[in-house]
Amino acid sequence: MALKIVKGSIDRMFDKNLQDLVRGIRNHKEDEAKYISTCIDEIKQELKQDNIAVKANAVCKLTYLQMLGYDVSWAAFNIVEVMSSSKFTYKRIGYLAASQCFHEGTDVIMLTTNQIRKDLSSPNQYDTGVALTGLSCFVTPDLARDLANDIMTLMSHTKPYIRKKAVLIMYKVFLKYPESLRPAFPRLKEKLEDPDPGVQSAAVNVICELARRNPKNYLSLAPLFFKLMTSSTNNWVLIKIIKLFGALTPLEPRLGKKLIEPLTNLIHSTSAMSLLYECVNTVIAVLISLSSGMPNHSASIQLCVQKLRILIEDSDQNLKYLGLLAMSKILKTHPKSVQSHKDLILQCLDDKDESIRLRALDLLYGMVSKKNLMEIVKKLMLHVDKAEGTTYRDELLTKIIDICSQSNYQYITNFEWYISILVELTRLEGTRHGHLIASQMLDVAIRVKAIRAFAVAQMATLLDNAHLLTGNTQRNGICEVLYAAAWICGEFAEHLEDPMLTLEAMLRPKVATLPGHIQAVYVQNAAKLFATVLQKHEGETDSQAAQETSQLLIDRLPLFVQSANLEVQERASCILQLVKYIQKLQQKNVEVAEEVTALFAGELNPVAPKAQKKVPIPEGLDLDAWINEPPSESESEDEKPKAVFAKEEPKHSRSRHTEVDEKELARRREARKQEQANNPFYIKASPSSQKVYDAPGVEHIPVVQIDLSVPLKVPGMPMSDQYVKLEEERRQKEKADKKKKEKKKKREKRGKGRKGDSGPESEEDITPAHHVDIVTEEMPENALPSDDDDKDPNDPHKALDIDLDKPLADSEKLPVRTHRPEVLKSPAEDRDDNTIPQETKKKSSKDKKEKKKDKEKDRKRSKEDKKKKKKHKDVEEELPESLPEEVVQSEETKEVAVPPTSADVVTVSSSAAAATVDSSSAAAAESEPEELKDTEPDDTKSSKHKKKKQKKEKEEKEKKKKKRHHHHHHHHSDAGAEDSVQNGTVEDEEPLPPMSNYSLLAENSYIKMMKEDADQVCDIQGNHQDESKVVVSVIFENKSDSFLKSMEFNVLDSLNSKLQRPDGAGPHDGLTVPFQLPPGVSNEARFVFSVQSIVMPQKLKGTLTFIVKTDESSTHEKLDFKLHFTCTSYLITTPCYSDAYAKLLESGDLKGSSLRLEGVNMPFHHLLARICFHHHFSVVERIDSCASMYSRSIQGHHVCLLVKSSDQTVSIDAKCDEPSLLGNVLDEIKQTFSKC
């Protein structure tokens, strides 16, 4: 055996390690693949050996090969083996390999769950670290679900190294297992204030990632982040927070107002460019969100623009790039501030760096005005010519089109110029954007009526010179423009000077080489042209020309009839037959022109892209309903063709409504015209408006004088330049004219020289050269408000859109390993978990804090609903207040005021008064906010102030009491008192005195135990067993200066109640408390008890043993305590509807009992709140000073109370199906009130 080991180790020496492999690959450059395949064979052999070191070495090599692109998934199982090695060295190799090649589809992943769990709880922090790192790369939904709880535990690990990794990985866990977000969130939030900067940074990181996707859920954290921002000095953290604020401000403009000042300060003070840049960015976001309002914005904008200018002028290209990037954000809302830096931006267009040029282009988009459009586009056209590389040129092309077409061609004053630009762009070689140019041509020609004649002429030239465009069919993206050209020429053929010529151009044999869809358009439009030609020649006596045209078509069309493209073929053969028929008629001298023209009569209007989608469904129309019942009769077939038409004319799909609709439509059209008439931005087309402006009508625009052959035949002289010059002249002349003629509007002279004309000109507003009608795209009447495109349904973040302020539900608890004793069946997390609340049960303090906020919000919301106030208002109230409030909360000391007692005294104070009910009131509040709302007066605000005061007072007191624990104030563990306030106030007019459900269990000089008992885990309904479970949360607080460890919690079981111990443990074994306590730290553990009979209160004796470890020594200590289970602790707050409640009372199964309390000196609602809070009842109904309440025990007993109050006397009539339980509960209630 020994020999074998030695031999193995010697063998190993000569195994190839990673370095050898790399070296080998480098030495086999010419036959690398072959060498690697032999290496893989070797690796396979190595993996078969038992020696883990050999395996690890093999896996290490595989990781390298994986990087080179070799699939190593076949070794997944070996990787798992190496991962589970006990040696850190190998474990790390295994995890690295796993992180590189495991993914959700790797089936062996499910074998790793327990191994990972073991590593996570390893005493060696690096084992844990390596496991976390690996897990972060290959976590699957299953792993996330199974390990979420363990990772959450690690978030409170003593070592910051582990804490930060655990915090960070939670983000991955949330993504894979969204249900974990809510239970884990409170603790995550707590980590924002972790003493270790690394952990804090990790928490900020995670929350920022979460908030980026669903910002609205994180608005409530704004105060906390605000505090962090003003206090943190870590630039990483600051940047993240500032970025986060950038995401939040659009949702809450008031947050923005608050931010401006600190951000401005940072901008002035920081020396870090990265921070400066992010600050500027967020200020911009703020300014955008505010957009209106505050007048002193201009200062902030100026500051931003000024800083950005500095960045852009910097020699560092990175800063230049980012400066431009940020500038483009300002541009959207404050274009003027940016426009003043036009020089700088145009300069950037010449930068050698393409990224920077692209950014500058983006900026230009927003900087154009009527005045400078031509100039800017001219510059861009120059760049187009110079540009190398098609990407950048294509980018330029799209930019030019974007710039010109933006906001409905707002900045174009001369459409002839634009058409010329488009035509020039067609000369770009190899662009991908032919279709873009084409659609622009179509759009302009259709919507700008005045330009049609010019456009048609240009298009005719294009068609005539089509061979220039299609010269190389390989890169024929540009030939798309022929599609537009053909269509425009056909549709607006009446403007054609020589339709015959164009027709001839469209029927050239070369056309057959174009893509099918273009040919189809050619054929169709050839027919339109044919109609035009016929009409033109109809009047003439000589029918020769018309007949020639027919013959031309008949000669040329067969080429298309043979086309392989069905569309082309069909259209061609159809038209061919038509022409043949016409030819026959022509020969008989029949006049056909009119009829042929009728084929193409009517105008096509542009339809908005989303128009179809926006047609509202008329009332009473159920699209899913059968029009006729579906029986198999063939009649239903007839319905189908109609549906086809319905698409085109959704409004008139049913013929019987047609008439009505026709009228309606006319009315609407009228209304729309009216609206357009009132819209200053709508350039009117109606003849009347032309008269008003005294401008030449469309038909008067002289097209003739433009030499059409120029643009294409003289490539050196781009013709759009002419327009620039012309425009200059025109403007100057206009100015001159204006001076001369003062305000005279007659412009007849103008009409001759130039087609342009304009009214008086102002500096800002340059009049267009044409009065053009930009036809708006048609939308259906009553179009639905724009529905933005939905988010990607596959976005994993969608699942994380979770309301974090809502209290947790039972069903949300994280799965917990059952063999972990302390948390046995605990709905919540592990040990200290205040963070994991359970649904309608008890919550731990942290959670309560959350909940409190939530409730406040709820309250406000309901109020607001009632009053129909604007939503903003309520946030407005909340925000300024919550800032200080947050501070108070965080400083809140963790204990309920309990007098510190001397050593070794065991106080058992868990009397009835301390019973736990907080969540019950919450549930009650939630279940019947409707009823209670009405009783709620407006002064929530004042009550809040009072509350705050109280809190502060309390806090001060406590500070005095416990100076020692100062530093851990943020450690929220027990804010019970405060929460109870909240619970109370939900339904109250005035604040309640603090209530707590944590009571002192035992205390000595070392440790203090606070208990909050009886979280009933089992809802009896789901779990009818003969025993029921109660969870007791105990907070352990280390009061000493030494380290406490090896804590064991043990309880002497009684017949009725037993501590649940792990399988295999004896009935007298203690449970190890799953954490250690450094000095001053407190933590919470949960213990589960099973109880058989719940009708009587119980007391259990217990002992806590622990080791006190100081530098020199360690001693064993113990602390005795008594656990008191009251009967109310067996009650679960269960909401009940009044009708169910009435039935229950009528059923007669319940036995009654009653109680009178004298001298109760508190408002009725306080009384109710107390009962709800301490005794787990919920209010069913309340009428004046009389209320019915309900609760249920864990074993399903119903408990009903009728509480009446008059003059300090409270009478409680109670009914329950278990008299002794009822008796005890009533006793406890009595005790509660006797105490106060």
Added chain:
Amino acid sequence: MIKAILIFNNHGKPRLSKFYEHYTEDTEQQIIRETFHLVSKRDENVCNFLEGGLLIGGSDNKLIYRHYATLYFVFCVDSSESELGILDLIQVFVETLDKCFENVCELDLIFHMDKVHNILAEMVMGGMVLETNMSEIITQAEAQSKMEKSEAGIAGAPARAVSAVKNMNLPEMPKNINIGDISIKVPNLPSFK
């Protein structure tokens, strides 16, 4: 979020690839190739940001890279990361490597990919920045290598000896060979810390 971290040399040979989202090996290689293609054709004195890492993610993503002597360090990140911050992180990463390898050069990365991974794991985890403090990163990395050494103990000695002998035989290992030398001293960013 950081989507991927790639290190390759001037010829596009991958020296380290870390993807924080799963891709098949083929896609990974394609991404590396494409990224190399994009990055390598850029001049030295242009900005370090590139939009449209076409394969990874989408329009939200940026490539942020630095070029040191023979190596490109490329981070593919989405918009939640600060551009300058990431540039600085690359600098921290390289400086850390420099400290851990004592004058790092390409050969170190070639032969110790695992070590580079381990250092990286202390900085970035699951695509999120874990630690930016160089001394903290080095402390943790060194503590782990120490552990590794103590585990290897005497048993590891012969293997180390053999490895040393192997290294001796090969002339390419010495660091003074030009091809692999990285000069780390690059003008620093405007100070971040």
